[in-house]
Amino acid sequence: MPATEIELKFEVEGPFEPPELLRGVGVREVEELATKELRATYYDTSDYRLARNGITLRYRTGDGDGSGWQLKLPVPGKDGSERFEHHISGAGNRVPHAARDLITALVRSEKLAPVGRLRTMRRGWSLVGAEGRELAELLDDKVSVIDKRRVVDMFHEVELEARDIDRKGLNRIGRALELAGAVPSSGAPKIVRALGRGVLAATDGRAPSSLAPSEPAAVAVTSAIAGNVGRLIVNDPPARLGHAAGVHQMRVAARRLRSDLRTFTDLVETEWAGSLSDELRELARVLGEVRDVDVLQANLRASARGLETSLEPLFDELARRHERARLCLCEYLRGPRYGELLERLNAAAAVPALTGEAAVPCESALPPLVARAWKKLAASARGATTHTADEDLHRIRIQAKRVRYAAEAVAPALGTARGAEAARFAELAGDVQDVLGRHHDAVVASEVIAAIAAAAEPGAGWHLAAGRLIERQQRIAETARSDFEPAWKKLNRKKRRAWLT
Known part of the structure; x- marks a missing residue:
């Protein structure tokens, strides 16, 4: 290192x-x-x-x-x-x-x-x-x-x-x-x-230093894409070196870029955005294979106090999975597909492929784009209860993340007051995402533990410890379910959505 x-x-x-x-x-x-x-x-x-x-x-x-x-x-x-x-x-x-x-x-x-x-x-x-x-x-x-x-x-x-x-x-x-x-x-x-x-003096695409509500929405699109391309590039070296934070931030950048293309769908050319989004999906996938094991290892070690010795077979298997995922990531990052993506991202950060609607001022063009994502989230989340199925809560989490990313992408272009409202709205959407993220991580962890235990050599101590660890994950999931309703209520207040209209 x-x-x-x-x-x-x-x-x-x-x-x-x-x-x-x-x-x-x-x-x-x-x-x-x-x-x-x-x-x-x-x-x-x-x-x-x-x-x-x-x-x-x-x-x-x-x-x-x-x-x-x-x-x-x-x-x-x-x-x-x-x-x-x-x-x-x-x-x-x-x-x-x-x-x-x-x-x-x-x-x-x-x-x-x-x-x-x-x-x-x-x-x-x-x-x-x-x-x-x-x-x-x-x-x-x-x-x-x-x-x-x-x-x-x-x-x-x-x-x-x-x-x-x-x-x-x-x-x-x-x-x-x-x-x-x-x-x-x-x-x-x-x-x-x-x-x-x-x-x-910069010649690559760089995010504009300032945005104004009266400027064309094209400026906001360029700023969002350039900012996240920069985030991806600066975290590429630590990701190659195996730094967990670098992998995480690079994956976030790839996901945000896909979200930007989705949010600004009316402002960018469909074929151009779809092709770029497909390549970003693959990048996010190989990064996610590593990041998911990073998160799983960290969460389970935090929950395994007093059981560490008995759970060595579990952590050994997770280490092997992590190494396989890391090698696949390194192979992808050194391959021609990623090289071509980097060239395309650099070009997109400088001159994205825009439609005529991108000429509309930010203050008029951008809030409706977030409102569209919000309506999808609201339709799913308003009927959710503590008994909602795990897969439905996961879908709500994904929708909350999309709302958060969309609001964060447009906030800098809406002026001081409205931009602050958008940023607060994004923060509350992030709280919903985080709560349901804890739930999803615990559900996935329980499934992984059970699968590894089922495939492992019989051992009373190991299987007993695995059962106790699953119980701890289930308690984490139930706590997250309980935390969802208050987090959603804070986001779902009418005054928090006023800036969307």
Whole structure:
């Protein structure tokens, strides 16, 4: 698994030395490290897709064990100061397959080539805390930009990299550096500073920065699709690495994209949307095979307290299922079908295939689209009781999710007040979805446990524990049934639907 790099960057003028103020923020000793001369060649596409998405790919020498290929990927949901750092073996004249695999979603069919060469003269200090723990490294970098063996630019920056310290502690040290005169920088990677911030100008499809109710609905469609394509792409690398959160978020992105195409069905071309939705369904399926086992394992382990030893056969089988599903996912993500889908999604994020109705203003065109999804949900849910069949509750859950996604897709384009009402409506639909999600997960878990137990070797202890675990899942399902009615009542209030008209 990759390491998570957490670093703060600063700009300084003139010579730099660690300030005495560090000793007031938990630093007991400041130990100077050997000076290094680092040489790095950075790789990117011709339109700087990696740089524009906070990704660094380089081959570096001069750093001892840290020399070689390095790939730094943003941590989804975090700012640019936190990145996953991968060290990958390979010759310095060719990008390793393992590196390219992790950036497939961005690079797609484009070539990777050198875009910059940097030489860094680095002084460093180890910041040691109590009990001899290394809290962080403080690095003083004087960087030269090299073009054909000639220095064409220079800059100076200081980095503070976490070692055995949390983000809060790192920030305290960072504030001490500020008090000593260091100025927090944008945190941009060195190659971005070397190339100039103009490389960050977007050329791929990106969600518009703002929406207005008077704008054509086409803008809202483009924003929703571009936002979820971006979400899918940024979670592709962690999904390939087997991170549960990455798989989950990538699946959510695929499902939201399908929901967007369904919600905006009057605004997008039917054949175009249907074909794209079919491909997204397959992506969601292979992701779901992994995600479903992730959820099942987590839920059952939380419910199995006191039974863990007896239930080892169950968890062993789930682990085998997870590994099979993971291998199938990796095979799909490395295949041509997914590559073609990525190209289509990128094109859809930039220029979706729209109908003439997409020219109607957002405030008029969008609420009726959500109202249509709401009517389907209301027709199913208003007659539901605590005795409603499991499969019917599952259908209501799916409909609630569609309503939630639809409301979330249009809310940013409806103005402040109406948009807030739509967002609250989506939140309440999400509550219904979550309650029925717990019910569905428990029902599925009971079925899986029973099936695995039936196929397993006879064993009194194991089967008894499986029976008790099924009972616990049944109680969870019954509690969720009871929680459904109050959640539905909150969503089904007339005032919550006022924004739809």
